[in-house]
Amino acid sequence: MNEFVLELHDVAVTYDSRTVLDVPHLAVSRGEVLTLLGENGSGKTTLLRLLGLLVRPIRGRVVFCGEEVDFGSARRLLELRRRMAGVMQEALLCRMNVRQNVALGLRFRGLPKPEAQQRVDAWLERLSISHLDDRPASNLSGGEAQRTSLARAMVVDPEVLFLDEPFAALDAPTRQSLLQEFKDVLADSGVTAIFATHDRGEALGLGGRVAVLVGGGVVQVGSAEAVFSRPERADVARFVGVETLIPGRITGEAGGLVQVDCGEVQLEVEGDWEAGEEVYVAVRPEEIELHDDADHVVGPGRNVVGGRVAKTVPAETHFRVEIDGAAPVVAVVSRARYRDLALKTGQSVQASFAARAAHLIQRAGD
Amino acid sequence: MNEFVLELHDVAVTYDSRTVLDVPHLAVSRGEVLTLLGENGSGKTTLLRLLGLLVRPIRGRVVFCGEEVDFGSARRLLELRRRMAGVMQEALLCRMNVRQNVALGLRFRGLPKPEAQQRVDAWLERLSISHLDDRPASNLSGGEAQRTSLARAMVVDPEVLFLDEPFAALDAPTRQSLLQEFKDVLADSGVTAIFATHDRGEALGLGGRVAVLVGGGVVQVGSAEAVFSRPERADVARFVGVETLIPGRITGEAGGLVQVDCGEVQLEVEGDWEAGEEVYVAVRPEEIELHDDADHVVGPGRNVVGGRVAKTVPAETHFRVEIDGAAPVVAVVSRARYRDLALKTGQSVQASFAARAAHLIQRAGD
Amino acid sequence: MELIWNGITQALSLLLQGNPQVLEIALLSLELSGLATLVALVFGVPFGALLAFKVFPGRGFTVTLVNTGMGVPPVVVGLFVSIVLWRSGPLGFLELLYTPGAIVLAQFIIAFPVITGLTMAALQQIDPKLLLQLKGLGASRIQLVAVLLWETRLPMLAAIIAGFGAVISEVGAVMMVGGNILGHTRVLTTATVLETRRGNFEVAIALGLILLALTFLITWLLTLFQQRSAAR
Amino acid sequence: MELIWNGITQALSLLLQGNPQVLEIALLSLELSGLATLVALVFGVPFGALLAFKVFPGRGFTVTLVNTGMGVPPVVVGLFVSIVLWRSGPLGFLELLYTPGAIVLAQFIIAFPVITGLTMAALQQIDPKLLLQLKGLGASRIQLVAVLLWETRLPMLAAIIAGFGAVISEVGAVMMVGGNILGHTRVLTTATVLETRRGNFEVAIALGLILLALTFLITWLLTLFQQRSAAR
Amino acid sequence: GQARESAEAPEHKAIILATTTSTQDSGLLDELLPLFEEQTGYLVKPIAVGTGEALAMGERGDADVLLAHAPAREKEIVAAGFVINRRIVMHNDFLIVGPEEDPAGIHGSDNGAESVERIAETGTRFTSRGDDSGTHFLEMSLWDAAALDPGGDWYISTGQGMGATLLIAAEMRAYVLTDRATYLALRDRTGLVPHVEGDPLFLNIYSVLEVNPERFPEVNSAGARAFSQFILGREAQEIIRRFGVEQFGQPLFFPDAGKSEESVGAFPRDGPRGLTPAPGRAPDDLTPWS
Ligand SMILES: Nc1ncnc2c1ncn2[C@@H]1O[C@H](COP(=O)(O)OP(=O)(O)OP(=O)(O)O)[C@@H](O)[C@H]1O
Numbered sequence A, B: 001m002n003e004f005v006l007e008l009h010d011v012a013v014t015y016d017s018r019t020v021l022d023v024p025h026l027a028v029s030r031g032e033v034l035t036l037l038g039e040n041g042s043g044k045t046t047l048l049r050l051l052g053l054l055v056r057p058i059r060g061r062v063v064f065c066g067e068e069v070d071f072g073s074a075r076r077l078l079e080l081r082r083r084m085a086g087v088m089q090e091a092l093l094c095r096m097n098v099r100q101n102v103a104l105g106l107r108f109r110g111l112p113k114p115e116a117q118q119r120v121d122a123w124l125e126r127l128s129i130s131h132l133d134d135r136p137a138s139n140l141s142g143g144e145a146q147r148t149s150l151a152r153a154m155v156v157d158p159e160v161l162f163l164d165e166p167f168a169a170l171d172a173p174t175r176q177s178l179l180q181e182f183k184d185v186l187a188d189s190g191v192t193a194i195f196a197t198h199d200r201g202e203a204l205g206l207g208g209r210v211a212v213l214v215g216g217g218v219v220q221v222g223s224a225e226a227v228f229s230r231p232e233r234a235d236v237a238r239f240v241g242v243e244t245l246i247p248g249r250i251t252g253e254a255g256g257l258v259q260v261d262c263g264e265v266q267l268e269v270e271g272d273w274e275a276g277e278e279v280y281v282a283v284r285p286e287e288i289e290l291h292d293d294a295d296h297v298v299g300p301g302r303n304v305v306g307g308r309v310a311k312t313v314p315a316e317t318h319f320r321v322e323i324d325g326a327a328p329v330v331a332v333v334s335r336a337r338y339r340d341l342a343l344k345t346g347q348s349v350q351a352s353f354a355a356r357a358a359h360l361i362q363r364a365g366d
Numbered sequence C, D: 001m002e003l004i005w006n007g008i009t010q011a012l013s014l015l016l017q018g019n020p021q022v023l024e025i026a027l028l029s030l031e032l033s034g035l036a037t038l039v040a041l042v043f044g045v046p047f048g049a050l051l052a053f054k055v056f057p058g059r060g061f062t063v064t065l066v067n068t069g070m071g072v073p074p075v076v077v078g079l080f081v082s083i084v085l086w087r088s089g090p091l092g093f094l095e096l097l098y099t100p101g102a103i104v105l106a107q108f109i110i111a112f113p114v115i116t117g118l119t120m121a122a123l124q125q126i127d128p129k130l131l132l133q134l135k136g137l138g139a140s141r142i143q144l145v146a147v148l149l150w151e152t153r154l155p156m157l158a159a160i161i162a163g164f165g166a167v168i169s170e171v172g173a174v175m176m177v178g179g180n181i182l183g184h185t186r187v188l189t190t191a192t193v194l195e196t197r198r199g200n201f202e203v204a205i206a207l208g209l210i211l212l213a214l215t216f217l218i219t220w221l222l223t224l225f226q227q228r229s230a231a232r
Numbered sequence E: 001g002q003a004r005e006s007a008e009a010p011e012h013k014a015i016i017l018a019t020t021t022s023t024q025d026s027g028l029l030d031e032l033l034p035l036f037e038e039q040t041g042y043l044v045k046p047i048a049v050g051t052g053e054a055l056a057m058g059e060r061g062d063a064d065v066l067l068a069h070a071p072a073r074e075k076e077i078v079a080a081g082f083v084i085n086r087r088i089v090m091h092n093d094f095l096i097v098g099p100e101e102d103p104a105g106i107h108g109s110d111n112g113a114e115s116v117e118r119i120a121e122t123g124t125r126f127t128s129r130g131d132d133s134g135t136h137f138l139e140m141s142l143w144d145a146a147a148l149d150p151g152g153d154w155y156i157s158t159g160q161g162m163g164a165t166l167l168i169a170a171e172m173r174a175y176v177l178t179d180r181a182t183y184l185a186l187r188d189r190t191g192l193v194p195h196v197e198g199d200p201l202f203l204n205i206y207s208v209l210e211v212n213p214e215r216f217p218e219v220n221s222a223g224a225r226a227f228s229q230f231i232l233g234r235e236a237q238e239i240i241r242r243f244g245v246e247q248f249g250q251p252l253f254f255p256d257a258g259k260s261e262e263s264v265g266a267f268p269r270d271g272p273r274g275l276t277p278a279p280g281r282a283p284d285d286l287t288p289w290s
């Protein structure tokens, strides 16, 4: 079933005559989960608003379920909007109690009271805010407010759901379990969801397609795995956490692998590129292994870069290690391995990665 | 130098006669970074407000730099408050442009205009929002607003800094680099910082002490490493991501290791406990290794639990694997290892962890 | 000062004796001003919402007009309404002059800009993102405005109080278009003025006090509601 | 209708000829009402802020009183001010009755509750978290209120417009306490009433129109400012 | 009101009576109108305004019947054909009152023109209504007679009604020309005392005028006629005669139905203050009551 719920054709949105979104084409299929990634101010919220028919493009067409949206007809817009629901980035609650806030969308749709109550109850329960139901929304904690905002959108059971960083203020365990539950709900109900987030884990956890925005344009769309492990541009690479980007130039091919001259080091990478092209060798940090000395690292299809530990940063499950050397490399090592290697700043290490774990990115002007 | 900047003695805060914070004692030393962790509604924001002298406790004493704070004296309160600055959870900007918002704290302190301008410029630059300086704050994107809010607090160069989830709306690369920079700034300037966050990575990355709040009480305070790897309570354990909690009972000691009877499995753990005590065996997921078959796993001081893969969830650098079996276990495996094991739901696996990687938590009534 | 004291005594005795004429006048005042405020709300609130949210050519000018309306002297309103309602005027055939209807009309014209202007100011204060959020939840235009009015209930109640206060206390226009006819169009304010002109200051003060007491009562009820919702 | 047209012509000719008497009256109106509004702002804004943010015993009653003040008939205010300022009254020695000072006093009493009440409603609309944020940035009480007034500049300007509108258009109290004395206390509204009573409807309309034009001008300036800041 | 149902309701019930404020402010209308309404079933809407405005209402046809006290102006609009049937109803008189000290030394005079001349000479304060009312017109004619054009700090033009002007005069310790009815009502409040009375010019004649139905067809001419007949009738004239005696110890108005302007003129000169009505002036037989 490749039915499109929403399509954008050559649309642009401006604020005060500044173009903040310019998308030649984007289509969202029924039932899919599309995650928007992009730096602050790149246009995620604006894209969600456009898809939610809340801003009017200055150019182009928005197609909803095959019907071109007429932004001039308030009545039709309202009908279409009632098939969707959105959670805004800020939890903008009304000066009512929590229950009334959650019931708003149902009230707007004229649902009979008893049914509305029942659905509200279910979602209050699900988001663990039942105990807050008669609290004025103005004195909730940040996370409680976000849960209320989330319940408010979920409760209307829409065809299309827009979520703008819906979990940002939630505590980690809740976020984790909610993400899981969310994924199940979406899979069960066939709801189409479009999701803006800054959390790479969330994007991967949701498992749908990912669209990366840069400066108001959609620069790469693909499966989460593809975008995260094979970003097509240097800026996307940096954004999805592919921090090792070694500039070089293709010298030729050997043994099915492209040979890249990166100044002090020569690297081998899978791919199909022509000699002479300027490229980056891109590697995800978790694909890079660290070793005490070079001896251990051998074999074809394995690249080695030497250097010194510049910085180590602890993270929840691992350590992030920056290495300065022939080429700057960022690796992620497990806590166990970190202990084994007893890494210290200034220590000399070898970083290795498989030829098939790296990929090449075109290096433009710079 | 063990000078305390802020001390709480037996304080409690209530809203509408509901006690939301009750802290027998908490002291913050000059120059330290204290991170507050806790689920939504646990009282982090309230604690920050109390330390920032913005709410009045109904009980107890707040001591600032050795001076007991007199909440009755507005003048003195103002003087003390001017030595601090806070970033609220929501970026509550005023209806002015970005520059004016950032300059507010300096204006309040009556700083001469040229110097104020200079400091504002520096922080706008630092947070990459120089280009927004004359934009009305009301039409910023979520992340841009949060940067503005952050700059507004940083620019006053306070003795004590309160940060309530200051990075929640920032994109991942910015968050990462800012966290780094932030740590450096704090270390250089000797500023005392108190920081509420939901991001475990941030808590670990900041590297100071961590205080965990549960239901308005501070239940564990210690170094980030200690709290994350040796949580003292089951709720804290769950909260810091120690998801494997196997209930059991101490049967005795053997080879310097406590023996724990967990029903279907017998485990060995380091520690000093008496036979008969009801405990949880707690293990961080990244300390757990997965294996295809039990043969590989041998040796003293290594526990093995068998089971089937219940669920795998991709995360940025790893996969999270839940295993159902003799005891529920959650492990984190690297992408490489995940590929090697070719894990599938339902597959039978062995989970192993070192006796010294686990610790015991008292199991109360339940 | 003694006068004021006598006025208070007189007011109490008028009230306690349940003087039917005073009662009738007081009720008429309430009725007419209440009706005028209601009509002004019915027209002023949607119009205020329009001015707050819609951008259209001539909007700025309209806003200025409305705001100017708050400063139009009621006597000028009275004069215009009179001219229009005169037998010789364009609406003379309605025979509305010197009837309660004329009073309501004049008071409506006085209250309308107050309520429109304050509604506009109240609604403009709303975060535009909340508008988007509500639209995103499927609010129709009317539902949107209804929720936003509830959001701004504090300044909206202030607007109602100000509008009602402006008309219940008005005398010049009411005198002109109503004629201060006993039993028909005499209200508390015109009666007060009449008694003042007659030199019956005590009675004037008594009537003024009764008007004050009435206004206080109504305002008290509205304020109670206003401040209770301030708590949330 | 013809009357209105004649009035417009007359207003134009009065203005274009620069009739000194009309000019003087118009200037006096502006001056007195402007001053009264200013004084009402000086007292009303802090008092409104107090009512918005402080909880104290009797607060609810005070709020009701202020709101009732919006509905006090100006003639009652005029009456009370007169009684107090009479030779025989407690402040008679000031010899203020029938002077511009008395007008300013009465107008101040009329504008004060309007400005206080609307300031309170505007400030109460503010998110309490913003208060905490500003305190957290080191705002003193006065700085806090200053920033919050800037935050609520739309409803605050509406308050100023409403207050100014209430006094520039008032006639009953001004007539009573000022005496409508030519060259001293005759302002546009009292002059309009006088001309109406004389049956000189054209002149009355002309004066009314001049008053409207003046109010429009002032309001236009304030509205310009109000709506420009609405954009942000 | 139930009382009004005693008479058969006429076809066109409402009558608009444009009147000067003095008749309403004194309370006279409150005595007369209920009786008229009860007797005839009409409903009177008295609009109390300045004399100028009242006459203007007649000129526009916005009233049905007028009760005014500016004979010269009344005659003008009769001549112009706007109103018809001007008939004298009653009179009272004007007087000049002022502070008890009498700074201009005019006490006891019966010559208005001379008195205002003294006031002007001494520069003593004088308050003028300045509102084109009957009183104001009379005052102007006094200045005319004295060949003066008043102005300056001492001359205070209030542009207000009689009551307000009296109050202002009291506060400013000024002289003022006033009608007797209003003065008596405010005598205690103001503390002003009469200084000049009895000038033949000081006669204040009230007339009733019907708006010309030929000029203004929408006018309730039957009602207007009924009202003017009523007020000129025996019962009404008797009420006018007695009105105020109880409260002030002297009448406020003197009934004059059927008289011409010339025959109204006789002032009783006895008594230092106030007028004593000449006996036997009841105009019973003078008014035809149909
Ligand atoms: N103004 C208020 N009035 C009443 N209750 C409040 C108020 N502010 C907060 N609370 C309640 O106090 C408790 C603690 O709130 P607090 O904001 O400190 O939580 P938090 O730990 O910061 O949560 P979050 O992670 O969601 O931001 C919550 O249950 C909250 O609902």
Ligand SMILES: Nc1ncnc2c1ncn2[C@@H]1O[C@H](COP(=O)(O)OP(=O)(O)OP(=O)(O)O)[C@@H](O)[C@H]1O
Residues within 6 Å of the ligand: A015, A016, A020, A038, A039, A040, A041, A042, A043, A044, A045, A046, A047, A089, B138, B139, B140, B141, B142, B143, B144, B169, B171
């Ligand atoms: N109402 C507005 N008026 C003017 N500019 C705006 C408005 N709203 C957003 N912008 C600008 O448009 C750009 C895109 O904003 P948008 O909110 O879509 O970003 P975003 O990707 O959601 O960012 P974030 O991650 O910070 O939420 C930003 O530069 C922002 O400053």
Ligand SMILES: [Mg+2]
Residues within 6 Å of the ligand: A044, A045, A046, A089, A164, B141, B142, B143
């Ligand atoms: Mg956004």
Ligand SMILES: [Mg+2]
Residues within 6 Å of the ligand: A141, A142, A143, B044, B045, B046, B089, B164
């Ligand atoms: Mg919080």
